[in-house]
Amino acid sequence: VVKLELTVEPEGRRIKAEEGTSIMEAFRSSGVGIRSECGSRGICGQCRVLIKKQKSVSIVTEQELKVLTSTEIASGLRLACQTRLRDSLETKRRIQVEGVMISFELNPAVKKVRAQLLSPNLANNQPDSARLLGFLKEHYGLSQLSIRYIALRKISTVLRNSQWDVTATIWNNREIVEIEAGDTTQIIYGISVDVGTSKIAGQLVRLDDGSVVATDSLENPQILHGEDIISRITYASSDGFSFEELRSLVIGGINDLISKLCSPRVIRKDYVYEMTLVGNSAMHHILLGVHPQSLAISPYVPVISESLNLQPKDLGININEGGNIHLLPLVAGFVGSDDIADMLSTGMYKSDKLCLLIDIGTNTEINLGNDKGIVCCSCASGPAFEGGHVHHGMKAVQGAIERVTIDSGNYDVRFEVIGGGKPVGICGSGMIDILAEMIGCNLLDRTGRIIEDSPTKRIRRVNDTVEFVIAWKEETNKDEDIVVTQKDIRELQMAKAAIYAGCHILMEKREVSSEEIDKVYLAGAFGNYIDPKNAKAIGLIPDVKPGKILSVGNTALAGARMALLSVDIRNEAIEMTKNLTYVELGAETNFNREFISATFFPLPTSAIGNRIVKKEEGN
């Protein structure tokens, strides 16, 4: 426990207290008299104290905001019962992002410092800018600062209106980007955003302590021009206006998300000073105003992949005008900064364990490696796991069957439905369970053919195709039985084969076997629902021990937040891309062979499975 010393004015008495103690408690235990009528609940306002070093105490509480005026807070007044001592030397904090493996030090690009300047006179008639820069150099050692134009235009007015007592917002220890009257050092926010093809998700974060104030998301408004990336890119090229339309749709979505995050908490957008953005390459290009056409046609080159720092007005994003928008780097045409963020939040790039990270979607990004370097690829796994091209498929939303078991004796099907109640369809994790269970019950052979003469009425032939009934009409919220058809199974086989083949090509590149893989991370919302055992059973992922497989949740958003909270993480992202080898599967001569071989289902042990597969291949 850290012991701190505080000096009580006007007596000049020095008392000692432990870090975390409230000033009220510290006073009482040392016999310093202080009034309170509400029992330290922060209501009566009697225990006002003037704090000289705001850095040595906890930040202003909601309760204090109710009792004290903003002018009082700006002048340093606090409630002794609400204000806790903290070690001002301990400026670096370690942040743990949920669902993620690694912790890191809080080191945001944006910082606020207070400057109480001497007003000019004839003997000291420095320019305003030099006066401010001189103060910041002297008091904070910030010697390389300049003033961004947007802040420069207001500096004169703010300095004079505030009686030369201001808070400067500083970006990257390099530029003053905002200047505000009085002490606003404790009002400092950032927003991290993951721009997905279907969803835009974001978090509002305090940059002074790294805490998450709010998390929210909305549908990507571009969705009216197609569900997947290719249809968006096609639309972007359809006429002279459509690209700009897509751009303004996604920017509008980001701005709506900012409002959803800030407005309910009465946080002014001007107090949001930085935003980190991740997303797939197409979303990245479109929101940048860079046409994505080259991403969609061979050789699939992005226009730009480096990380970028842009001004909010360049993009039309409604945060503080002097703030910064940081876009994380891309990997390749089909591997975006969301993949970089995935890797950031798993920390695989600085781990000595060999990690396989898979983010399943219409395009599935796969990364294999460790601190010695990473190989990665993107494979066109199609929409089957997201419910597309599957008869009763649906996304993982309310009403979807997400978990399925089949009784190997009587072939009874038990299932779980998202949100409870009766099902209306089957989502990706349900599909994986169905395949695995059907194989386990010998209802499906290794080539993916439904065994039609199985002893259960759940398997039946309808209109020249065979299907398996998961839920009878009366068990559902539909007018029909929920089934999996032979065609559905073929779609799912294609999807899982693409992913497995991608993994296998990367393993070949790294010259490792599945036994050598230490961790398999399943990223993304979908990864959260998958049963790892079944994923392995159907040959979606390499054959590793189930204990090595981890669902890591929305690592893209977590990685974006890490980058928001730490410039070191941003630098690591840049360094990581240098250690990253992108494998273009389309240029791999043995990809087709791997893909076809992977459409088969494995035997319980992959060694035998592989042998059998090869044998059957010969048929």
Next chain:
Amino acid sequence: VVKLELTVEPEGRRIKAEEGTSIMEAFRSSGVGIRSECGSRGICGQCRVLIKKQKSVSIVTEQELKVLTSTEIASGLRLACQTRLRDSLETKRRIQVEGVMISFELNPAVKKVRAQLLSPNLANNQPDSARLLGFLKEHYGLSQLSIRYIALRKISTVLRNSQWDVTATIWNNREIVEIEAGDTTQIIYGISVDVGTSKIAGQLVRLDDGSVVATDSLENPQILHGEDIISRITYASSDGFSFEELRSLVIGGINDLISKLCSPRVIRKDYVYEMTLVGNSAMHHILLGVHPQSLAISPYVPVISESLNLQPKDLGININEGGNIHLLPLVAGFVGSDDIADMLSTGMYKSDKLCLLIDIGTNTEINLGNDKGIVCCSCASGPAFEGGHVHHGMKAVQGAIERVTIDSGNYDVRFEVIGGGKPVGICGSGMIDILAEMIGCNLLDRTGRIIEDSPTKRIRRVNDTVEFVIAWKEETNKDEDIVVTQKDIRELQMAKAAIYAGCHILMEKREVSSEEIDKVYLAGAFGNYIDPKNAKAIGLIPDVKPGKILSVGNTALAGARMALLSVDIRNEAIEMTKNLTYVELGAETNFNREFISATFFPLPTSAIGNRIVKKEEGN
């Protein structure tokens, strides 16, 4: 004479020729066959040759632009009769700016380089940006480049439309700010501007060879809100809109000037990549959008004095969107970047000679020093030398008496009129002559009193005041005699006393006498007209030998052009400000004494003059 070698393909034959020779001449003198039907007049187009190294030949001529298509030129086709050999190693040129003492090396911030890239394929699917940056690093050693957002947005389209053959415009070896299809390396312009209170003057310059393409000026459109700085600042504070109005007036003026410079020469504004701006502190602040109020009230502090690099759209200036606007540093509230430019173009800051630089205006800036450092001040000399507050005063325009001599025998007055013809008033240089001549003829005593009982009818009393007739009504274009009144003389005494006192205070600060001054530079339009002998005779400037006094013309504009053509000069400007001591005359306790003493006119030798003055002071 430099001998150059050229290789003629496809034969691979090497021939030698002198620099400056046309390719046609070189071929013919070496016996290489080439066709021409127009006698080397660049009309027939028969002598087309493909030039591999454009840097080794002269730039495309107007005649070639008529005969060749832009695609042909971009691919390297030229007319042998029009294209001259040049030494591509001689990239650094020394520039001599007219009316100015020093020469410097051409080293503009903006450069153009051509990049002929390989188009991407599956084996080499680098992003566009990395492909371009990699090429520029490999071929030009530009390893620290990034791409400005504005160029980034168009890079994909331009690369593909040009078949991967582009010209990149690079700022400060740091940022790609523009990308153009084909070879435009020889189309590269900049504009330097001096924003004065009454006039905005500018020059259009080629950045590849430093040559001046055009010089032009226009009236500062703000003039409708007052002639002088103080009335502009007063107007700026008059209501909520007036400041923005002043800003848009001066920006509009600058944009009009750009049009005047570019349009007659059919030069697209997009080919102007940089602008340097100098001006007094008030003009500087207003065009920046920074309110100038603090300049006008004690302690007269500027908001910002550092040099600035801004984007054209920040200020609303119509040059290439990716270009740069460089504002030179200010010295103080009343000493602007025009004064810095004056010093740049005289080179006094790097001379070992002690120089006194005076730029006379309503505010007169005075600089005294050398490479050991400079002291400077601004004095409120008032408008008398510009014709203000003087009965028949006027600016130095058509119809103004600019030169006057008085016959010491019969007191006849001879004068010269600007533009010839009959006069309508007297400008500053005429006023100086009149004072000097009246003293020389004993028509004026040392206190500035007109000696009323002089034996000439030109001196007369009208309405309780004494005046001296310069031109009789019939000699003028007016309905009355042109006269100098006793009150006019008092105004002129105040003006010259302020300037002289300023010089004297600076000499005291440097602890130098007038004998130690090596050069006196009279800058500005007004300085050009002054008779140095008379300026000395009336005690406007310190008593130095007439040969040491030089009129240096529009040094502000010359300095702005030097900064446009050389980043070294910009750095010297910044270094200079560190070696510069600003003296606030209002804070100098002995300024008033110096000022009063300087209102007297000196005796022919200043030593005696000073003694007499002191004696008379005692009266």
